[in-house]
Structure formats: C-alpha cells, structure tokens
Amino acid sequence: MSDQPRPKTVSGAKPEIGHYDDFMEHAAHFLYRAYQECGELAEFDLFGAKHVLLSSADAQEAVYRASDDQVSAAAPYQYMVPVFGEGIQYGAPVETERQQVRFMSDGLRPKRMKTYAQVIAEEVEDYISDWGDEGEKEFHDTFKELVLRTSTHCLMGSEFRHRLNDEFGELFEQLEHAISPEAVIDYQSEAEAFSTRDEARARLQEMLMKSVNERLAANAAGNEPPTDMLQSFLDARYKDGEAMDHELIPGMIIWIMFGGFHTSSNTAAWACLELARHPQYQREVIEEVDKVYGNGEDLSFAALRELPITEGFVMETLRLHPPLLTLMRQVVNQPFEYKGNVFEVGTNLVISPYVSHRLPEHFPDPERFDPHRPQPDHLFALIPFGGGRRKCVGNAFAFLQVKSILTALLSRYELSLVDAPESYREVMPSLILRPSSPCNLRYTRRK
Amino acid sequence: MKIVADLDLCQGHGMCEDTAPEVFRVVESEDGSYDQVEIILHEPDSGLHEKVDSAVRYCPNRALKIQ
Numbered sequence: 001m002s003d004q005p006r007p008k009t010v011s012g013a014k015p016e017i018g019h020y021d022d023f024m025e026h027a028a029h030f031l032y033r034a035y036q037e038c039g040e041l042a043e044f045d046l047f048g049a050k051h052v053l054l055s056s057a058d059a060q061e062a063v064y065r066a067s068d069d070q071v072s073a074a075a076p077y078q079y080m081v082p083v084f085g086e087g088i089q090y091g092a093p094v095e096t097e098r099q100q101v102r103f104m105s106d107g108l109r110p111k112r113m114k115t116y117a118q119v120i121a122e123e124v125e126d127y128i129s130d131w132g133d134e135g136e137k138e139f140h141d142t143f144k145e146l147v148l149r150t151s152t153h154c155l156m157g158s159e160f161r162h163r164l165n166d167e168f169g170e171l172f173e174q175l176e177h178a179i180s181p182e183a184v185i186d187y188q189s190e191a192e193a194f195s196t197r198d199e200a201r202a203r204l205q206e207m208l209m210k211s212v213n214e215r216l217a218a219n220a221a222g223n224e225p226p227t228d229m230l231q232s233f234l235d236a237r238y239k240d241g242e243a244m245d246h247e248l249i250p251g252m253i254i255w256i257m258f259g260g261f262h263t264s265s266n267t268a269a270w271a272c273l274e275l276a277r278h279p280q281y282q283r284e285v286i287e288e289v290d291k292v293y294g295n296g297e298d299l300s301f302a303a304l305r306e307l308p309i310t311e312g313f314v315m316e317t318l319r320l321h322p323p324l325l326t327l328m329r330q331v332v333n334q335p336f337e338y339k340g341n342v343f344e345v346g347t348n349l350v351i352s353p354y355v356s357h358r359l360p361e362h363f364p365d366p367e368r369f370d371p372h373r374p375q376p377d378h379l380f381a382l383i384p385f386g387g388g389r390r391k392c393v394g395n396a397f398a399f400l401q402v403k404s405i406l407t408a409l410l411s412r413y414e415l416s417l418v419d420a421p422e423s424y425r426e427v428m429p430s431l432i433l434r435p436s437s438p439c440n441l442r443y444t445r446r447k
Numbered sequence: 448m449k450i451v452a453d454l455d456l457c458q459g460h461g462m463c464e465d466t467a468p469e470v471f472r473v474v475e476s477e478d479g480s481y482d483q484v485e486i487i488l489h490e491p492d493s494g495l496h497e498k499v500d501s502a503v504r505y506c507p508n509r510a511l512k513i514q
C-alpha cells in the first residue's frame with residue numbers, strides 16, 4: 001500500500017445504492033454530516049458513482065480555478081439537457097456554452113439594471129398594494145408568484161408578462177419536478193416525471209417561440225426594441241459574428257429562469273423569515289430603508305442604492321440558507337490532484353455552500369444568524385453564488401430583486417412569526433433548500 | 448501603487464471601468480466568453496489613487512488587488 005492520502009468515507013452506505021437514500025432525504029443535512037464525520041474531504045457513493053465533498057476554502061478555490069478540461073461542469077449536469085434543449089448550455093460544446101453565458105451577462109449589464117429596477121419596483125408595489133393594514137401570508141408561495149412576475153417581465157418583456165397565466169408557472173413546475181436526486185442517477189429513465197418533463201418542454205417551446213416571432217415582427221416593423229433579455233438574445237453574436245438560432249432562444253429563457261426564479265424567491269422568503277425571527281435586526285434594516293425613502297426617493301432608485309445594512313442582512317441569509325448547495329464538477333481527461341489526494345477521471349467533486357458556510361474557521365458559532373459578521377478574507381469562503389469563471393451571472397440581478405422586495409415591504413410593514421419558532425424548518429423536496437411549508441408570517445402596518 | 452487583476456475571477460461587468468476609466472478597460476476575450484478587464488495604467492499617480500481604491504472596493508467579484 002502506498003501512503004498517499006485518501007479521503008475518508010462517509011458512514012452508512014448500503015449495498016448497490018450507496019448513500020443515495022440519505023442524500024435524497026435531505027442533501028444539505030447529509031453533506032453536513034459527511035463533513036462532520038470526515039473533515040475536509042469526504043467520499044460517498046450514489047449508485048456506484050464516486051463523489052467527494054470538498055469542504056475548505058482552499059479546496060473550493062482549487063476546484064473553481066481548475067479549467068473546464070480538468071473539471072467539467074457539463075458532465076455531471078447532463079440531466080439538464082432535456083430541460084434546456086440540445087444546443088444550449090450543457091447540450092452544446094463548452095466553447096459555445098461559455099459564449100451563451102456572456103450573452104446573459106450582456107443583458108444584465110449595470111446600465112440595464114436601471115430599467116429592470118423600474119420594472120421590478122412597479123411589479124412589487126402593484127403586488128402588495130391590496131395587502132391592507134395587516135394580515136398573514138404564506139411567504140414562500142407569495143414570493144414565488146411575485147418573482148415569476150418580475151422575472152418574466154424583465155426577461156420576456158411586458159407583452160409576455162401581461163399574457164402570463166397559470167399555465168406558464170405550471171409547465172415550469174413540471175420541468176422542475178424532473179430536477180431531482182433521481183435525475184442525477186438516471187435522467188432518461190421511464191419515470192413518469194420525465195415524460196411529463198418532455199411534454200412540458202415542448203409546450204414551453206411553443207409559447208416562447210410565439211413571443212420570439214412577435215418580437216422579430218415588431219423589430220422588422222421598425223419599433224424601438226425594448227430593454228429585456230429576449231432582445232439581448234436576439235442581438236447577441238458569437239465571436240464568429242453569427243446570431244443565435246432563434247429556435248434556441250426559448251431554451252436560453254428557460255435556462256436563465258431556472259437559474260434565477262426559485263433561488264431569488266426562496267432568498268426573499270428566507271430573508272423575511274429571518275427578519276421576523278430577529279426584531280432587533282429588523283429595526284436596523286427598517287431604519288436604513290427609512291433613510292432612503294425618507295429622502296423621497298422612489299423604490300427603483302432606492303433598490304439600486306448601496307444599502308449596506310440590508311445587503312449584509314441578505315448576505316447572512318444566503319450564508320445560512322444558500323438555495324443551491326450541491327454544486328458538482330466531474331474530473332475529466334486526467335486525474336485531479338488536491339493536497340496529494342488523487343481523484344481519478346469520473347470522480348464527481350462536490351462543493352456545498354451549505355457546508356462551507358458553516359466552517360468554524362471562517363464563521364465562528366456558525367449556526368447563529370448575525371448580519372454583522374465580517375466578510376471572510378478568503379475569496380472562496382462565502383460562496384452562495386459559486387466562484388471563479390462559473391460564478392452566478394445573475395447575482396447583481398438577484399440582489400436587486402430581493403432588495404426591492406424587502407425595501408417595499410419594510411417601508412410599510414413590520415413582520416413577525418405566526419407559528420412557534422421551531423416549526424419553521426429547512427427542507428429540500430428538490431435540490432433547492434427552502435423553508436418548510438407553510439411559511440406563515442404576519443405583516444402589520446408600521447405606525 | 449501597483450494594481451493586479453485576477454482574471455479567474457473577472458466576469459467583465461465593467462464596474463471598474465465606469466469608476467476609473469483612466470486605469471481600467473474592459474475588452475472582449477479571445478474565446479468569446481466573458482469580457483475581461485485590462486489594466487491600462489499599472490502604476491497610476493497619486494491623483495488617481497482614490498478612484499482606483501473605489502474601483503477595487505466595488506468590483507463585485509473582488510478580482511482587483513493593490514499590491
């Protein structure tokens with residue numbers, strides 16, 4: 001035997017399925033246990049596929065800095081191909097995929113944020129205009145509905161947004177049902193969720209292509225093109241000067257919606273829950289909001305401003321409740337080495353913000369919610385949006401949405417818990433961490 | 448003052464160029480992925496230091512460093 005270091009193995013593997021049951025049950029809690037048992041490197045098995053969880057800022061950095069031909073994002077995420085379509089994201093060669101992400105970032109430039117801020121402000125104020133002086137709401141579903149409106153409006157423009165009906169949300173949900181731990185194992189199986197997925201995808205193609213064609217006609221008629229993501233995708237050019245095949249644009253929209261929809265709506269829900277749990281921090285955020293609103297600024301402007309207290313609050317929310325926490329890469333071409341450990345080709349490297357954000361060396365007393373925590377010095381310690389070249393392209397947009405929602409709400413209402421504090425738990429019915437349902441909160445008009 | 452950029456972290460959003468255009472320029476990358484920052488003035492004189500400090504502070508990806 002050589003004395004090469006090797007990761008420890010997580011306990012509780014079962015014949016054939018490995019740790020699949022535990023992973024399915026609650027991925028966040030399973031991964032945290034993996035770290036607690038094994039430390040920096042924890043090996044586990046899902047139906048024979050070897051996975052290694054890397055839990056230290058240095059290890060995360062090593063993975064995030066590795067190139068695509070060392071660690072591949074496409075290989076472990078192939079189950080997304082039927083969702084977005086061939087020719088898009090991981091259904092396209094990596095050079096094409098990287099350019100498609102640039103198209104998104106072109107559509108999210110700081111200059112465009114002003115327009116989006118206005119759209120979001122209008123939607124949020126309209127949404128809460130009939131809430132009255134006080135009441136109770138289920139905040140998870142509330143923000144799902146609201147963020148569906150804000151994001152379709154910014155992405156697809158006002159015509160699409162005003163035609164928005166329940167069908168779009170339902171189809172989207174059917175796509176999401178196919179993103180499950182089962183899919184990670186075999187996304188092409190006969191399971192019903194997967195045939196429903198394929199039908200929903202075909203119907204979405206139809207709905208979104210209708211908007212693409214309408215926009216092309218409006219542009220051809222000489223109308224001033226609006227500022228939205230659909231227009232950015234039509235204007236985008238690959239480096240050889242070619243435009244995107246228009247048939248691929250629905251897939252781009254679905255992709256960016258997938259990145260931004262539940263992540264942002266869950267973050268808004270978690271933030272409100274933490275506000276309700278911590279009245280003293282809620283007062284601080286309200287004070288900051290009042291300072292901005294007190295100057296007579298409108299919401300769109302306020303949400304674009306630097307609001308250090310509110311932003312710190314949202315960041316601490318994302319630290320404890322990172323919506324995405326099973327980030328995967330697969331070792332390709334040649335073994336990947338980290339601190340003398342050698343990971344063979346085919347090994348899945350797992351990074352979990354949920355675990356990294358609880359490392360005591362960066363976050364003392366990690367379970368305590370404390371919006372005044374200093375940012376860790378290490379660039380790869382606080383990673384709710386991932387890191388490196390594949391860091392979330394939508395993070396500024398996400399902050400804009402969440403800040404708009406919080407600012408509008410807190411300028412009118414105070415939030416408090418409805419149920420016993422311990423009844424609000426973190427659950428993972430899919431690969432996204434969310435508050436348990438019902439997430440009921442009470443809002444009361446401020447005096 | 449000497450400025451360095453960590454290109455693994457830069458995603459070309461251009462906040463730095465907006466803040467200190469004398470020092471930073473955002474250029475298209477060769478592979479067609481994200482644009483990238485280019486430092487056009489590595490050792491700017493003291494008149495620019497304040498602007499450069501803000502650019503470094505406001506880079507959303509913490510890709511810029513002063514050495």
Ligand code: HEM
Pocket residue numbers: 073101104255256257259260261263264267318322323324327328383384385386387389390391392393394395397398
């Ligand atoms: C609080 C909200 C959000 C969180 C926590 C979040 C988190 C993340 C994370 C962790 C990644 C990296 C995944 C990996 O490394 O495997 C990512 C990537 C991505 N996100 Fe977000 N995201 C959020 C909001 C958004 C929004 C609003 C959009 C769109 C407007 C978006 C679009 C994307 C896209 C397209 C990618 C893929 C980027 C690439 O492959 O280079 N996200 N996000």
Ligand code: SF4
Pocket residue numbers: 452456457458459460461462463464471473483484505506507508509510511
């Ligand atoms: S602000 Fe930061 S990420 Fe953006 S272009 Fe400049 S260096 Fe790159």
